Amino acid sequence: MSDEWKEPAADKTEEKSWKLLEKAVLAGVQEQRRARRWGIFFKLLTFIYLFVALVMLSPAFDLQKSAARGQEHTALVEIRGMIADEEAASADNIVTSLRAAFEDPKTRGVVLRINSPGGSPVQSGYVYDEIRRLREAHKDIKVYAVIADLGASGAYYIASAADEIYADKASLVGSIGVTAASFGFVDAMGKLGVERRVYTSGEHKAFLDPFQPQKQEETEFWQNVLNTTHQQFIESVKKGRGDRLKVDGHPELFSGLVWSGEQALQLGLVDKLGNTSFVAREVIGAKEIVDYTVQESPFDRFSKKFGASVAERLALWMGFQGPSLR
Template identity: 40%
Template sequence: MNNLLRYLFLRETSTKLPLVNVVKLEGVIAPSRGVRGPQARRLISLDRVEPWLVQAFMPALKTFRPAAVAISLNSPGGSATQSELIYGRIRALAKKTKTPVYTFAEDVAASGAYWLLLAGDEVYANKTSLVGSIGVINATFGAVEAIKRLGIERRVYTAGKYKDLLDPFRPVRKDEEEQLQDVLADTHDSFKEAVREARGNKIAGVSEAELWSGRIWTGRQATLLGLTDGVARLEDKMREKVGDNVRFVHCSEPLRGGLADALGLSGNWGGFMGRQPDIYSVTSSVSEALLDEVQYRSMMARYGL
C-alpha cells in the first residue's frame, strides 16, 4: 500500500527527479522480539528495521530505485550484537544494489549507534551532536547487605561453576570479574575493528588511549578528529550530493504511535476482532509502558538529553 501511494503521488516526477530513500533509527539498540506497543517503538533491532532497509535499498517499484540511501540516527547505543548485525545488513544491501549510503547523527550517535553510523560511505553530524563512546559496558548491582537485613535466604542450585555469574545477592568473586572483563575486552576489540575498517587513516589528532576510552565528542570535534566526514544536515547534504530537485521518500515507520499505543494498549486491543482486552492485560501493558518511559529517559539522560 505504501508503495502504491508513493507511486500515485510521484508518478509524474519519479522517473525524472532523483530520489533519496530515508530511514530514521531512533531509540535504544536492543532485541525486540516479543516486544509490543511503545516499547517496540523505542528499540532498534535487526528484526524491526530490516524491512525498512530492504524497502530503502530494494523498493518493489523500479521507479523508486534511489540515487542514495540516507540513514538518520538518534540513539545512545545498546546491544553490541544488534549493532553489528544491522551494520552488516546495511553494508550488504549497499554492496548488492550499488547504492551509496550516507549516515547522519541527530542528537546522539554514541556507542553502538556510532557503530551504525560507520555503515555510511560518508558520515555526518550536527555541530552539537554527541558522537563516539567507543567502548563497552555491563552494568549490574549488588544487594548482599540488603538481603541480609530483610532476613532472606538466597537458594541457587547450578550445574556449572559460572551459571550464577555475578549473582547480585552474593559477593562477587575475583574469577568472575576477570571472565566478564575478558568478554568486554573482546567485544571492544570487535568495535575497534569496525572503526578502523570504516575510518582508516582519516582519524588523526587523538591518541589510541583516548579514542578507545569511551569518551564522547561533539559533531564539530568529531569532524576535526576524523570520526565523521563533516558537519551537515541530512536534507542539505543530500541536495548537495544529488541535486536541488531531490525527492525524499521515508521508508521507516512513524516514531510516535496513536493514543492506544502511547498507553501501551495497542498490543492487546482486540476490538477489530470482536473481543475486548481483559483488565489484567491492559493494566500490565500500561505498567510496562510507564516503566519503559522511565528506562528510556534514564538512558537518554546519560548523555544529558
C-alpha cells in the first residue's frame, strides 16, 4: 500500500521539475530575443547616425550650400546660449562665422540672430571689437542684430556693435551689468569643527576662498574690479548706440535690469521691432538667407557640454563663480 502512494508522489515531483526546467528554458529564450531586439535597435541607430553624417559631409550637401551662396543673400550668424570659451557661442566660433560672411562677395548684409543670456565679458568684448573692425573694413555691408527670446548682458554687449538692433515686442533686452557669485562656509565649518588650512605666497592670493572670512579691503578691491568691468561695458554700449540711447532721465538703464522689446524700443536699446526674415526681406533686400554659423558635430557638442558641466559643478562646489555679463 505504501508503494502505491509513493508512485504518484514521485510522478508529481518529476512533473514539477519538468515545469521548472521548461520555465527556465522559456525565460532564457525570451532574454535572448530581447537582447537580439536591442542589438538590432542599436545597430539601426548607429547606421542612421553614420548615414546622416555622410550626407552632411557629402559633396552634394556642400553643393547645395554653395548653390545658395551663388546668389546675393543675407548672411546669418547665430549667437545662441552661453557666451564662453569652448561653448558653441564662443568668440572664436562667432568671429570665424562673421569673417566668412563678410568675405563672401554675394553677401548683401549680415544678421546676428541672438538668443543668449550673456556670459564672459572677455568673449563678448572680442566679438564686439571684431564686428566694429569688419564694419569699418566692409563699409558696404551692414550688420543687424535680431534678438529672439533673450538678448541680455554679454549678448546685448555684442548687439550694440551692430548698425541696428531689432527685437520682438516680448523679447527680453538689457541687463547691462556685471555679476560674480560665491558662497561663504565659515560658520558651517566652525559648527562642524573643521579647520581650514591655506598656504600661500602673496598676502591676498586666497582672497576668494569661500572657506575663509572676508576682509573689508579685499571685498572693496573685488567690487572695484567688477565696477571697472561694468564701466567698460557701459562705454562700449554708449559707443555703439550713440545718441539713440535715452540715457538722460533713465539712470536705471545701466543697473542690470531687463526690459521687454517694446520697452527697450522706447529707451533706445533697440531700433525697431522685427524678426530675421523681416530684416532680410525688407531691410537688407535679400530674402535668401545663408547660415554661416560654425557648426559643431554632435560628438563635439556632447563632449563640450559634458566638460563644461563638470567644470561648472566643481566651481559651484568650490563656491566661486567669476565675473559674468549675465
